[in-house]
Amino acid sequence: MADITEFAGDSFCDIVREHAQNQGDVIAFTYAQEETSFAALDEGANRVANGLVALGVKPGERVAFLGKNHPLYFEALLGAARIGAVMTPVNWRLAPPEVAYILDNSQARVVFVGEGFAAMIAEVRASVPHVAEIIGIDAPEHAGTDYRQWRDSFPATPPAHKIKPEDDALQLYTSGTTGKPKGAVMTHGSILSSRDAMASGDEMRTWQEPIPGDVTLLAMPCFHISGTGTGIGTMVAGTNSIVLPEYDPAKALDLIANYNISKIFLVPAAIQILLNHPRVSETDFSRLKYVTYGASPIPLELMREAMRVLGCGFVQMYGMTETSGTIVALDPEDHVPEGSPRMRSVGKPLAGVEIKIIDEAGNPVPAGAVGEIATRSSKNMRGYWNNPDATAATIDAEGWLRTGDAGYLDEDGYLYIHDRVKDMIISGGENVYPAEVENALYAHPKVADVAVIGVPDAKWGEAVKACVVVQPGEELTEADLIAHARQHIAGYKCPKSVDFIPALPRNPSGKILRRELRAPYWAGRDRAVN
Template identity: 45%
Template sequence: MSHRFVHFGEVAEHHARERPDAIAFAFEGRTTSFGDFAARCRRVAVALSAEGCRPGARVAFLGKNSDLFFELLVGAGMAGLVTVPLNWRLAPAEHEQILADAGAELLFVTGDFLAAAARLVPNVAGIRRLIAIEPGDDPDRHFTAWRDAPGDAAGTTVDVGRDDVFLQLYTSGTTGRPKGVMLTHGAILGALELAEASGEAWRRWTPDLTALVAMPVFHVSGSGWALGAFHGGGRSVVLREFSIAGIERAIAGDGVTHAMIVPTALQMLVDSWEQGDVRPGSLRQIVYGASPMPPVLLKRCLKLIGCDFVQYYGMTETCGSFVALPPEDHVRPVGNRLASTGRVMSGNAIRIVDLQGAEVPPSVVGEVCVRTPGVMAGYWNMPEATRETIDADGWLRTGDAGYLDADGYLFLCDRIKDMIISGGENIYPIEVEQAIATHPAVDAVAVIGIPDDRWGETVKAFVVLKPGAAVNAEELVAHARTTIAGYKVPRSVDFVATLPRNASGKILKRELRAAHRTGPDRAPDGAPDRAPDRAVA
């Protein structure tokens, strides 16, 4: 498919003409053809106009995955509106903060969050109406009844451009309050057009594939993954949330060919499948992100599943991936390439820079910067943070520390904000954490730098032990010293019951630093949060 669409409404109308009877979305026994999907999206646009929503307004979605979310998303896009999906794992106060920040006018909610949402609405100025996705007890407040109410379609004609914001995703907030990442129609379409033009089969979305949408839609790896399949004319099988049983049903009943699954979930699947009679024969490709694939797990996957594996590295701020480790590097790896995130994909550019912004040579660690057609329009109502993240030439600072090897493979080290400078030496906490985590008594570990009058900073570790395990600080330090340099080992170790985490499970090192008065962060607050799921097509 070589079409260059202006907005996602055009994508819906194109497929409605070309393949009206083909299935676009499947969800819990319900299927929607491309023809029906486009018609329903038009009705959503009419209903939004009837609610008084004008181009540029925000509408929010709170709930687990549903096929109806995509009707809302594309229908809102047709009307020039912006959809804001909320992380349902957040606390009510965090939902209120995001809804107020976005200025959401309508709130669409799945049934399991309806009661919580009803308590939110009175606390958020600007929300005019609450609409239940499903199940809903009140027919007048139910999405399908709202969508299908009579309306004047002629009154919804809107001139939507590629530069108009389509989707606003909020970062996980590990470095401060969540930021609203504004993704335009053109940015998402541009990333998909690069994949289409690449000529690489493993990057292309085609009508013959069936994609599993198991990642949450409030992540770019959930909503963006489904939009990729939709753009290419393929079918999306939407799971309410990740589960082994759900994935098995999708494979057996829907013939899923492409799936995006994080390594920890793959571990769970393989553990289960090796004990049972599941034959995941329909799978042709598994995409993963968030962390490299452990070689032992990869071997088990290749033996059991036998499909292609691709690792993607990307961010919410770039509409997903711009670096990939393709299938051939998984089957015939050279050196330690399986520990890398891969090479920059055609149509994108990356460079590694030092703290002064100068490009560094291969094998030298610095900050990863990217220039891509998929770059965000900016952070909602945060112009300073946007300027700190994207420079005048369009280079986006990822906030990740890494290096390129001589062959152009990217190896990630840590977050720039988390880097420790001790005695003039740069220390990346992930190296220290990995060294400590190999001790059999350790369940979880986080490493930060704390102020030191002599060295500037020293390394401090926070360790959670496994139930019933015992080890002292001296033993852990000695263990770490066997794999990392002496200047990197912790000078102090605190044993704690838990580590502070956000709703996505990421460790909040800023809270650990704040508790130990570590002073201001070296990187500006505008440095973006990497998406928890570093994978999207």
């Protein structure tokens, strides 16, 4: 297999086409008992591209995917990209009003719906009249267009559209600071920037090197950059992804044993769930080379157990949707069972990535001083979809992107996460903004005031807690309020607990002092994130 830096082209579509020509029989995706070769993937993507053109989809328009992980999602993503359209995967764990908002905001012309979500799309269809076609991917309960029949009715001729690096390729929605999600737009160039950095002579780290015969377990959801990024990464590398519809530790153990899995990306909560499974001691992990993990820090004791049981290299990754994934990584050699100061860091920047720590005014601070983490590289998103104000508040004129995380750099360039500048909560690898939850809770007629915070949680890292002031003369229970929230927002965003308090602490301008609410729960910890 050729080195990935040798491939020509300005997009992952071009690279997949080259793999189809040079190693067409190599398997790109495995799903249950179905295998998809690179040749079949390339042909299917061409048919999808021609099908989308027939539906009137134009360059720059969005198409959406609502469903669990499936190889046909990547085929549809490729097909859309080949005509200049942009794939928008929708978090299937969201409540119907949230799904409707994303479909409306993206103005998706076509929605691919996976098995189990026909009822969801039917419920929101009336509120998204711009959706011209709904296509079911292995969704027998969907009575409309079937994906495979639709796809195969179009020719496999490659579309003539020429992709440029600056073209939009992928739109992922992030939790919103003001209560509404924002569509982060990644380009073909930002997605392939790591490959381009390597091609320009920057050093590739050992764990980044593609090895013929590598088999990756794709277990994280494709509505996150971790899932879609993993699939695109293996397509670019020309290796096989074993796709799980959703994370299941028992199935993951089966696949590790039966398919000689060599690489996996997991969030720390998923690692813990895997290690707690009763069959973990019976599984052969000898083929496993690397477990990459991210989204939240990992406790040292959990890391020790994972290193002992899995016996492979571990790589901590730090990044965000807005940076097209990983920008900083802690290498395997920095993971030591006895622990070290560096294990509290998230590592050093990847090739081509700049990191600086800034104060509130945007001025750099010296090594060891805590400030907001800012980054600049070709990995940064183009911006937020149709939201120039949010884009300008995040990326400055010189290309520096404010991450919203507070941290510091040591003298050797290792990055340490200290806190969050924004109020975001990370629970089980999912981002939750208090504003989204508070908007849902405020809708309850008995709620007078509310603030949502993240508190430490042994399993999920952080848990959502609501601090609520009840309307005078009213009574409200924790169970009633949580049940109300579930009607409006995804279950993982709902409070796990509620504190009823007489008043919220506020500063003279009326801003809620969340740090005062959080302080008792984080007392005695060396950082205010878990």
